[in-house]
Structures are given as structure tokens and as C-alpha cells.
Amino acid sequence: DTAVSQTPKYLVTQMGNDKSIKCEQNLGHDTMYWYKQDSKKFLKIMFSYNNKELIINETVPNRFSPKSPDKAHLNLHINSLELGDSAVYFCASSQGSPQYFGPGTRLLVL
Amino acid sequence: AQRVTQPEKLLSVFKGAPVELKCNYSYSGSPELFWYVQYSRQRLQLLLRHISRESIKGFTADLNKGETSFHLKKPFAQEEDSAMYYCALRAGGYNKLIFGAGTRLAVHP
Secondary structure, three states, rough: OOOEEOOOOOOOOOOOEEEEEEEOOOOOOOEEEEEEEEOOOEEEEEEEEEEEEEEOOOOOOOEEEEEEOOOOOOEEEEHHHHHHHHEEEEEEEOOOOOOOEEOOEEEOOO | OOEEEEEOOEEEOOOOOOEEOOOOEOOOOEEEEEEEEEEEOEEEEEEEEHHHOOOEEEEEEEOOOOOOOEEEOOOOOHHHHOOEEEEEEEEEOOOEEEEEEEEEEEEOO
């Protein structure tokens, strides 16, 4: 059973499109996160939700909008995709500490 | 400022050699530190956390508050240890993780 899952695994799209990435966790955790791993493998937090409430919002362009319909799901919607959005996006969840990561979504913007 | 520094981008060793991946942190509060490992094209997996003081896959890490370090060590590297290793600092009440830039460990036969 996969603890933290993401869909899709790969996403190739054109500049200017809008796309969504979904994340689900079955660990019963209260907190979920989105991280971006760039081409140099650097990992940076983007957002965090606790019980469906936004608690961390790093300096991310407002083209990125997270949505948490319930505490087991955290989706990431990206408007007007740009070349620089190409990266691997990781979802994570935790109940306190530590955090458990999903398999990642590899986004390529052409 | 909250920061995690991993000075080596790449560490290349031969099988059986000792390994030390360096991690230094900057944090004004009481730190909680982790090592995560990412094998090729896989998810990040928790390797160690300093409060556990355990050895996983032969790796150990000791928090040195005086030197603000949390170096990862293994006495005899194996080829299957080849991966990307991230040191991370839990900062603040919202469980925010600050990652270092990562060190790629390459273990050669």
C-alpha cells in the first residue's frame, strides 16, 4: 500500500497551459506539503496545509494555487505554465515529525 | 537565518571505503535534524533523525551543537549506497523542513 501517492507521475505540457497535480495520503496525517526539486536537485518547500488550512506559503508565484479538499488530499494547480516551472514536484505528509514523501511528479514544460 | 549547508555536491569513493557526508546548520532555536536519501528517480526516504540516535543501513549521524554539524558517516561504503543524500532542518512550529543542496554519493566497485 502506497502511503503518499501522486498523480500523474509524468506531465509534459506546453507553455501557457494550466495543469493540476494530485496528492493523497492514507497515513491519517494532519499536515501535507508541496516541495519543488529543480534541475540542480535543490529541494524547497512551497506550501503546507494542516487540517485543510494553509499554514506555510513560501514566496511562490500566485500562478500556483494549492487546494486541500480534505486532510488526506492536497492538490496543486498551476496556471499559465512557464519553462521555469519544469521540475519534480514532491508531496509529503506528516503527523508532527518526520515527513513522508510521495514518488514525485516530473513536470516538463515545452 | 535558518540554513543548511552541504559543502560537497559529489562524493566519490570506492566500495569498502569510509564515507562522511558533511552537514552544517544555522538555527537559533533547538534544532531537529534529519538525513533523507533519494535513490535514482525515487522518492525521498527518511534515513536518520538525530533524536533517534540509531544506525540505519550502517549509517550514523551525531548532532554536534558546538560545531552546528550533523555529519553522516558509514565505515564501509557499499555500491547500493550510491544516491543523493539530503540533510534537513526542522525549523519553526509549522514543521517546515529546510533542505541542504544535497550530496551525491557515488560508490565505485
